[in-house]
Amino acid sequence: MEKMTLKDTVLKLTADKKYKAIREVMSVMNAFDIAEIFEQLPDNKRPVLFRLLPKELAADVFVELEDDIKEELIKSFSDSELAAVIDELYVDDAADLAEEMPANVVRRILRHASPDMRKMINEILRYPDDSAGSIMNTEYISLRATMSVEHAVAHIRKTGFDKETINTLYVIDKGRHLIGVVSIRALLFAAPQDIIEDIMDTHSIIFVNTLDDKENVAMTFEKYNLTELPVTDTEKRLVGIVTVDDAIDVLQEEATEDIEKMAAITPSDKPYLKTSAAETFAKRIPWLMLLMISATFTGIIISHFESSLGALPILTAFIPMLMDTGGNSGSQASVTVIRGISLGDIRFRDILRVISKELRVALMCGAVLAVTAFAKVYLIDKFIMGKEITLLIACVISATLLVTVVIAKIVGCSLPLLAKKIGFDPAVMASPFITTIVDAFSLLIYFWFANMILKL
Amino acid sequence: MEKMTLKDTVLKLTADKKYKAIREVMSVMNAFDIAEIFEQLPDNKRPVLFRLLPKELAADVFVELEDDIKEELIKSFSDSELAAVIDELYVDDAADLAEEMPANVVRRILRHASPDMRKMINEILRYPDDSAGSIMNTEYISLRATMSVEHAVAHIRKTGFDKETINTLYVIDKGRHLIGVVSIRALLFAAPQDIIEDIMDTHSIIFVNTLDDKENVAMTFEKYNLTELPVTDTEKRLVGIVTVDDAIDVLQEEATEDIEKMAAITPSDKPYLKTSAAETFAKRIPWLMLLMISATFTGIIISHFESSLGALPILTAFIPMLMDTGGNSGSQASVTVIRGISLGDIRFRDILRVISKELRVALMCGAVLAVTAFAKVYLIDKFIMGKEITLLIACVISATLLVTVVIAKIVGCSLPLLAKKIGFDPAVMASPFITTIVDAFSLLIYFWFANMILKL
Numbered sequence: 001m002e003k004m005t006l007k008d009t010v011l012k013l014t015a016d017k018k019y020k021a022i023r024e025v026m027s028v029m030n031a032f033d034i035a036e037i038f039e040q041l042p043d044n045k046r047p048v049l050f051r052l053l054p055k056e057l058a059a060d061v062f063v064e065l066e067d068d069i070k071e072e073l074i075k076s077f078s079d080s081e082l083a084a085v086i087d088e089l090y091v092d093d094a095a096d097l098a099e100e101m102p103a104n105v106v107r108r109i110l111r112h113a114s115p116d117m118r119k120m121i122n123e124i125l126r127y128p129d130d131s132a133g134s135i136m137n138t139e140y141i142s143l144r145a146t147m148s149v150e151h152a153v154a155h156i157r158k159t160g161f162d163k164e165t166i167n168t169l170y171v172i173d174k175g176r177h178l179i180g181v182v183s184i185r186a187l188l189f190a191a192p193q194d195i196i197e198d199i200m201d202t203h204s205i206i207f208v209n210t211l212d213d214k215e216n217v218a219m220t221f222e223k224y225n226l227t228e229l230p231v232t233d234t235e236k237r238l239v240g241i242v243t244v245d246d247a248i249d250v251l252q253e254e255a256t257e258d259i260e261k262m263a264a265i266t267p268s269d270k271p272y273l274k275t276s277a278a279e280t281f282a283k284r285i286p287w288l289m290l291l292m293i294s295a296t297f298t299g300i301i302i303s304h305f306e307s308s309l310g311a312l313p314i315l316t317a318f319i320p321m322l323m324d325t326g327g328n329s330g331s332q333a334s335v336t337v338i339r340g341i342s343l344g345d346i347r348f349r350d351i352l353r354v355i356s357k358e359l360r361v362a363l364m365c366g367a368v369l370a371v372t373a374f375a376k377v378y379l380i381d382k383f384i385m386g387k388e389i390t391l392l393i394a395c396v397i398s399a400t401l402l403v404t405v406v407i408a409k410i411v412g413c414s415l416p417l418l419a420k421k422i423g424f425d426p427a428v429m430a431s432p433f434i435t436t437i438v439d440a441f442s443l444l445i446y447f448w449f450a451n452m453i454l455k456l
Numbered sequence: 457m458e459k460m461t462l463k464d465t466v467l468k469l470t471a472d473k474k475y476k477a478i479r480e481v482m483s484v485m486n487a488f489d490i491a492e493i494f495e496q497l498p499d500n501k502r503p504v505l506f507r508l509l510p511k512e513l514a515a516d517v518f519v520e521l522e523d524d525i526k527e528e529l530i531k532s533f534s535d536s537e538l539a540a541v542i543d544e545l546y547v548d549d550a551a552d553l554a555e556e557m558p559a560n561v562v563r564r565i566l567r568h569a570s571p572d573m574r575k576m577i578n579e580i581l582r583y584p585d586d587s588a589g590s591i592m593n594t595e596y597i598s599l600r601a602t603m604s605v606e607h608a609v610a611h612i613r614k615t616g617f618d619k620e621t622i623n624t625l626y627v628i629d630k631g632r633h634l635i636g637v638v639s640i641r642a643l644l645f646a647a648p649q650d651i652i653e654d655i656m657d658t659h660s661i662i663f664v665n666t667l668d669d670k671e672n673v674a675m676t677f678e679k680y681n682l683t684e685l686p687v688t689d690t691e692k693r694l695v696g697i698v699t700v701d702d703a704i705d706v707l708q709e710e711a712t713e714d715i716e717k718m719a720a721i722t723p724s725d726k727p728y729l730k731t732s733a734a735e736t737f738a739k740r741i742p743w744l745m746l747l748m749i750s751a752t753f754t755g756i757i758i759s760h761f762e763s764s765l766g767a768l769p770i771l772t773a774f775i776p777m778l779m780d781t782g783g784n785s786g787s788q789a790s791v792t793v794i795r796g797i798s799l800g801d802i803r804f805r806d807i808l809r810v811i812s813k814e815l816r817v818a819l820m821c822g823a824v825l826a827v828t829a830f831a832k833v834y835l836i837d838k839f840i841m842g843k844e845i846t847l848l849i850a851c852v853i854s855a856t857l858l859v860t861v862v863i864a865k866i867v868g869c870s871l872p873l874l875a876k877k878i879g880f881d882p883a884v885m886a887s888p889f890i891t892t893i894v895d896a897f898s899l900l901i902y903f904w905f906a907n908m909i910l911k912l
Contacts, residue, residue, distance in 0.1 A: 293828075
């Protein structure tokens, strides 16, 4: 895939206004690669090059463009050009477009869509943003159980031309209820006079409901290794299909959202470089503010024990190390459990197994860290660096580490599961609460041990 | 999908030894759902139930089981049972199995595979673990350019029966070089006497090389919305195909790995509940140790400024808040950039745009946090809580916050890109280095402002 050269070529041809050559080159390229080139073109060149594309390829390229470029292109379209592009779009892509564009552009899109397309777009737009209905395609091929294979093939040849996929055919009854599925492979292996009813798969058809969460839909694809999935309404009537490319997008979005939430960022569905600094600021500041204010607790605890620190100032130097280690131990546990929940590997009913495992891991980690810290503090800090460290101070630090790591891991692994249980988002809950709780605990334990062992 | 009831039913039937009923129930179920039930069966029941499954379904269920259960089942198989299961597996699944099992089980598997299967398994095993070759399937349908459509369909009916997918057919020349692709749709829409050469797609065929990184292969699926992808050797000879279900697994694995690395955990490809406490400990302790030791720097800095803290003990109370806010600001930036790199949204050439954007975000975040902290410290802490805070102390805290946030965001966004540039893993580099650098900076800045403004 020597894409760089090709891209440079088109950019050069554009600069030289060699439009005929550009048309030739683009007509043998993939839509995605052309879209990538479009993003790098100067604004005023895009409408010119877009008009050079064959009709069907133009629609494919259009779908791959970023939202702002789509909007700007639509503004450059004549009414008939707009109608031509919309007509070539798959209905799920057209509905996505209507969801992403500002209201005045959407009105223009709907005005120039064919009545059929307009009806289908409006139907998809009815479904909530995170539902199966919002990502489905209402164009699929349906068969009747009484058709012969020959008749079915003729039907596919007649109606399948503009469908996104024809690898699976859906068998419905008169009430449009989904009663079976036939793969194109089964059709190919059957005899022309075979009846669909006899070759269709009727048991354990995997389907989803229009209102199912799109994350669950994507997980269904992953679980059952599917490439498409029928969507039915509450009366089990077939209304559309979801294809695997949309499922992949959902899985990637969900992973990104989890990652953002764990890093205390409000998720955004725009690519980083397309988001303005003000938008990025708005996604980050509430969490920074919340975490800063919750760090006040640690300040209150330290102030409360100011006299202990005054009596033995060396204790202050270990506070960041103890809090950091607690925080790191907690986030290792919480992040592992949150991802496990997202992947469906860990459920609430596993909570006791999870806690018991984290307890064992925490005791091992805590013990190793305690011994290391003891050696480091007592040997290196005292004898090599010459600090005023007693055996008892080293004991306080080691004991604090052990207990902090245990508490951090238990809090870290159980809070996400409890959050999930009571209906909160595990990833959102985890970050601020776990940090605050673990920070406060590590300080309290430190001062408690210091007062008890060192009699401050 | 009322799976719970079905699962309970099978478990009950198993307890009652109603094997005939179980066979009936299982024969209309999905392989994945049966596998889920198998995981919950007592160990001694699994071989019994497995023998009740029809041959093809048995292989599908086998593939979905966890590694430890697969191993235990293989041990219970007679030689002929083992041969039957292996014979039904797709070759990529058989190769996966050989990769995951202990050496003695692998020897037994290879001994009982058919000579053809053994050859194909060995071929796939030759490729590095993270390459396209290691996840490809060597069973696909190839056509000759000179075939008629009628001939091609007959060929598919003859050879396509046990192939994983027949939705795309691959056209090769005498040297097995990939010269075109034909979709099953194109075949269906063509006339019987049409020649493959005339209906095949020859330009811009998307393919990958056996040695390409499997992460790039998965990204290619996502980019071009594919359901399968041909794999060629260095001489462009077709050697296999990758299917979208494997690409989804790779994308999910990569997202999990990124998340684990960001949380300072060595990635593991086993599900959490299947990993022993000792293994989990081993994945976590090196990072905890490294981070604890690197936190020593903060201790050194604090010790160095012990006299400043002694002169004004109230300063100690704000250390955790300042370090936490710096850490949070930095991780917001680093995590966003790391995910952007993984998704292909951000590249090294974007580094100046990224830094300029983070600078603007940081100035906004820093200003808001500085003003909030000033109000909180000067108004609440001083007047309501009655602490000894002067206007100048509040200024030191606000100024430190502003500068720390700016440095944290710049370090956080640029280190992952630099790591990527010099060939390191952005996610691995980010976590320990950024934390250490930002912690050290926030303390140095704090003490610098304290000494300058408060003349300590």
